[in-house]
Amino acid sequence: MNKELEIKFVDELENNQNIVHKICRIYTSNPHDHKDLFQEVTIQLWKAYPKFRGDSKFSTWMYRIALNTAITLYRKSTRRIKTSDLDAIHFKLKDEEPEDDEHLKQLYKAIRWLSDIEKALIFLYLEDTPYKDIAETLGISEGNVRVKLNRTKNKLKQLLNP
């Protein structure tokens, strides 16, 4: 693949890497696996990049490939995660207010108890993705997205407020 394409891709990924990190945080439990998944997502994005037409935003296209990699291609499964592992989460908050950091860590902790598909649903919901796009990403109907998302949100609320 040509050098120009490579430079363009690296630039786009560097600017949008926050999306991949968020997915890595919910599907892995330690810095090593986080980086491992990030690398796998990068490889898959790069392989698919020559066919990226730009019909959708680079970030939207990334959601699908990154989630596909985490759910179907990545071999490790980390459903049950120890509380201590949360210390390994290294996000940064804009306009940080007291308690926000702790609340976000609690949210990650709760999300990690969900199934792989529920994680994808909640992630897309938190990212403000329209129902139509969630349905297209998962390959299920919009109606089923609504039903499953409501159930998952209730499950998450219980996990957050035991």
Added chain:
Amino acid sequence: MMMELDGLKNIWNKQTTGDSEKISTVEIYKMIHAKSSTTVKWIFIISLIELGLGFVVGIISVYFDGYQKEIEHLKSLGVYGYFEIASIFIYIVILGFIGVFFYQYRKISVVKNIRKLIHTIVNTRKVVRSYIIFNLGSFAIISTIVALFEFSTSYKETLILKGVEDPEISLKIWGVALLLTVFLVGISTLLFWFLYKLIYIRLLKKLHKNHQELLELE
């Protein structure tokens, strides 16, 4: 304090990449040239080994003395023609499986939606599973026929050595031989199948679980 999802959504959208997590341009360049290690890649490697093994073993065995002796034995019994037809049939079927496998494998694309992607991967695996079932089935059938044939020949030879003229094998003896052969072949076939399933339980567990969950949603 009660944590509401809408409030948490606002905090979620405020997060950026932490300094220790940030991947530099140089690292991204290294990553895109790194080797991938995905479930699909492992499935592909294992499937190629499985598909190729039957083929390679068949070709290599031709050069072994034991095989040549067996061929001579089959020729002396006058059944070599059937053996040749069965071998050609098996090789055509193996080539067919390899063709279908590659056709399915090429359909795996990471830009498909999650349900379609899992479905394609599962279907690709099914091709190789059918191939294994075909191989085990042919192994079971051929082993049973060969074992019964060998039994009949050596039993008759023993009777001749004991001075029996025009020896016949009674229905009862045939029944016992058949039951014993089916039992032994059955046990070894099941053992192969069990070992084969063990390899995939770990590799495909996550995939099957997610596939099932998506199917239940529809």
